[in-house]
Structure formats: C-alpha cells, structure tokens
Amino acid sequence: MKNYNFLFIIFLGIILSNCGNTKNGENSIFTFDNSNYKAHYISDDAISLGILNPNSKEIDSIVYFVNDKKVGFKKGNEKLNFNLKDQKLGYQNLKALVYFGGENSAATARIELVSNVTPKLLNYKIVNTYPHDTASFTEGFEFHNDTLCESTGQKGTSYFRKYDYKTGKVYKQIDLDSMYFGEGITFINGKLYQLTWQEKTGFIYDAKTFKLEKTFTFEKDIEGWGMTNDGTYIYQTDGTEKIWKMDPKTQKMMDHINVYSGESKIKAINELEWINGKIYTNVWQKDAIAVVNPNTGAVEGILNMSGLRKFLKVTPDDVLNGIAYNPKTKTIFVTGKNWNKMFEITVSE
Known part of the structure; x- marks a missing residue:
C-alpha cells in the first residue's frame, strides 16, 4: 500500500x-x-x-x-x-x-x-469573511435559493433559520421543542428535512413557509448527524464511518457507504455538503474537510482548515462544523460551532 x-x-x-x-x-x-x-x-x-x-x-x-x-x-x-x-x-x-x-x-x-486511492492535499483561498452568531452551535449549513440556512444543536436552544450572511439579519427562525437536539438539514423537492441527534426523530417542513408537515422516526437504530442531497436522494451521517442513502419520499434507508482514507476507516463523519458530484464532510473534532466519492466511500481529497483558527476568537472545543456551497457564486462557506466568523472560500488542487 x-x-x-x-x-x-x-x-x-x-x-x-x-x-x-x-x-x-x-x-x-x-x-x-x-x-x-x-x-x-x-x-x-x-x-x-x-x-x-x-x-x-x-x-x-x-x-x-x-x-x-x-x-x-x-x-x-x-x-x-x-x-x-x-x-x-x-x-x-x-x-x-x-x-x-x-x-x-x-x-x-x-x-x-480498504481504499487504494491516494487523497490529494487540496488548497483553499479565503474570498470573504462574514460575521457568525457565536450562540449558534452549528449542525447544518446549506444554501437555498441563494439564502443561507443554518440549524443548531443543544437541547433547549436548537433552531434553524434563514438569514442574510453578509449582515447576520435573520429572516425567519423556527425553534425546536426543548426535548430535541437539532442536527443536520437539507432542502430537496420543495421540502426542508431536519434530523435530531439521539431522539431518532426527523422533521419535514415546507421549504418556503417552514411549516411542519411531517414527523418521522428513523428506520435504523442510529443517531442523526449531518445531511445533504444530490437532487434525488438524501445522504446522512450517524457519527460512525457510514454515510447512509435515504429515499426522501419514504424516509427509508436504501444503502450506505463506509468512508476510508487508505487503510484507515474515518469515523465520526459529520456535516455534509454535495459539491460537483462529491461529498464534502467535516470530521468531528478535526480541523479538516474530507472529499468523499459517494459511490465507493474513498476519500479523494483533504482540506486542512487549521489555518482558519488564527482569524477567530474561539476555544479548542469550538470545532469546525458547517459546509455550504453557493451555486450562484460557486464558492464554499465554512464555519464552526460557536465561531464568531464564517469564511467564503474557493478550493483548488
């Protein structure tokens, strides 16, 4: 090897x-x-x-x-x-x-x-820096119709909102019941899907009004972590090396992949984003983003994001988590739990 x-x-x-x-x-x-x-x-x-x-x-x-x-x-x-x-x-x-x-x-x-792919070490360039609410324990991060949406965790303070990323102005916010620890979100087929952490419960909202339309129970005995979609299917993580593939119409699990970098099984795959046919994912408590082949689970690229910390006022416990691709600008937005900033970046080899 x-x-x-x-x-x-x-x-x-x-x-x-x-x-x-x-x-x-x-x-x-x-x-x-x-x-x-x-x-x-x-x-x-x-x-x-x-x-x-x-x-x-x-x-x-x-x-x-x-x-x-x-x-x-x-x-x-x-x-x-x-x-x-x-x-x-x-x-x-x-x-x-x-x-x-x-x-x-x-x-x-x-x-x-195991994987026989040698991951490429990728570079990033900071295009812009914007404010981020330090009260936000970021779990999900996604653009919808050029508007940034974010979901957060912690029981009693979990919510999801859409807002102006340039100013931080909140357009709409939905607070979760205090029994739930909010997790990842994704928009597909005119709906907003949201996971909860250990409650094995998901929510489906109308994407325009944020009106709750359905509550569903996880088909598998897993935790809810990150979410993204490819336009047809939803992909979600559970805190292990697995990325699950779900049918949004039935909420049934169809398949899963295991994420490997060489001989190493990459556990604690967290927040996800679908970008140009690949899955970009945070690894829990690591200042790195892995680029994963959604068909095989092989890590094809690595972004070392540790250099962002010099621009922040955060503690080591405030971990990187949050990847949102803006198709209009073709740039990626990244942030972390309780970070005071978010960064708009471009990525190259």
Whole structure:
C-alpha cells in the first residue's frame, strides 16, 4: 500500500481501523481456508473462497455468499475466485454453505476492503469573511435559493433559520421543542428535512413557509448527524464511518457507504455538503474537510482548515462544523460551532 502518513497528520490522530484479521465462524465441521488471506484488500484484488474439511466429509457442493449475496456455486470441494472490484469498502462477510450426505453446514469469515486511492492535499483561498452568531452551535449549513440556512444543536436552544450572511439579519427562525437536539438539514423537492441527534426523530417542513408537515422516526437504530442531497436522494451521517442513502419520499434507508482514507476507516463523519458530484464532510473534532466519492466511500481529497483558527476568537472545543456551497457564486462557506466568523472560500488542487 501507499504511504498515507501525511493524512494522519492532517486528521490529527484519526484512529486506524482494526487490521482486519480474518475471522472464521465457530463451526466444528468446516472452516474457511484463510491461510493466504491478507490483512487488507483493495478493489483490484480477487480472493480465493474455499473451505477446510478436517473430518474428510464427502462434499456434494458449496454455495458461496459475500455480504449475504450469492456469488457462486461449486461441485465438490472446489474453490471460487471472487473479484472484489464492485464491492463497497469495509468488511466483507463471507459464507460457505456446504452440502454433504444429505446435510448442510455453514462456515463464515470476513475480510476488510480498504481504499487504494491516494487523497490529494487540496488548497483553499479565503474570498470573504462574514460575521457568525457565536450562540449558534452549528449542525447544518446549506444554501437555498441563494439564502443561507443554518440549524443548531443543544437541547433547549436548537433552531434553524434563514438569514442574510453578509449582515447576520435573520429572516425567519423556527425553534425546536426543548426535548430535541437539532442536527443536520437539507432542502430537496420543495421540502426542508431536519434530523435530531439521539431522539431518532426527523422533521419535514415546507421549504418556503417552514411549516411542519411531517414527523418521522428513523428506520435504523442510529443517531442523526449531518445531511445533504444530490437532487434525488438524501445522504446522512450517524457519527460512525457510514454515510447512509435515504429515499426522501419514504424516509427509508436504501444503502450506505463506509468512508476510508487508505487503510484507515474515518469515523465520526459529520456535516455534509454535495459539491460537483462529491461529498464534502467535516470530521468531528478535526480541523479538516474530507472529499468523499459517494459511490465507493474513498476519500479523494483533504482540506486542512487549521489555518482558519488564527482569524477567530474561539476555544479548542469550538470545532469546525458547517459546509455550504453557493451555486450562484460557486464558492464554499465554512464555519464552526460557536465561531464568531464564517469564511467564503474557493478550493483548488
């Protein structure tokens, strides 16, 4: 694998994912032959799926599965060569269903698929600086019809508002009930969607009036963190390495990706923004923005934003969080929790 040490410096200590030691299922009859398995695989690799037969059973056939999807069938104790090209990054759960003497038994194992992409170190240029309300514990940040909208957290003080980013003048604000800790927002199909943190509750508002139209319960047992959309689907985070893909019409989870930078699983993915086909995301408590491929989860670029702190009156606990793309100016706005400023920037390689 390539050397990714510079990324660890930028992320200021993101913990490496477990090194993917292959695990065999507890099965006294058959186990996966993992003697040649590697700690990590990349999408260019293929893996040989085969089982050990210590009791010399007469095997009729084996059906192989990867992530519960059937990938092949072999007569006898033949091995199956499986190409990893189209698999999502993260752990791949392997299963072999072995048929013998009118019976069947399963063997299981897992391997870890990591990214083979070397992220580019990106540069930014500050175009303008604007005031930001220091009482705002920023969770969501998004432009809608050239107006900046922001949602905030903390129980008892959570709200979302739209305002003039040049002056700070608030056009409209909706306060959440004190039982809710507000999180990410996104606008799609004439609606405003909002998450809450640990209450497993989301809200759908009319995008023009901010009138509440629907309350929904999270389909998965997850926390609510950041939100964005690609014009068709909503993407949201839950405080792990996962980015979930949701159908806005049904609020059902369709899929998810795992975010990796090289061999490192990037946890605590937070606020999101869809920019030119990529997902830009804050990493919780890091002065960095990762640019993620939404199809694979591979980090393709890194923005080291630590240089912004010299312009701020903030504490180390006031973390970077808030990315909003203005399609009219083609610039990106960034801020943080309780920051006194927001920055309009351009990004280049």
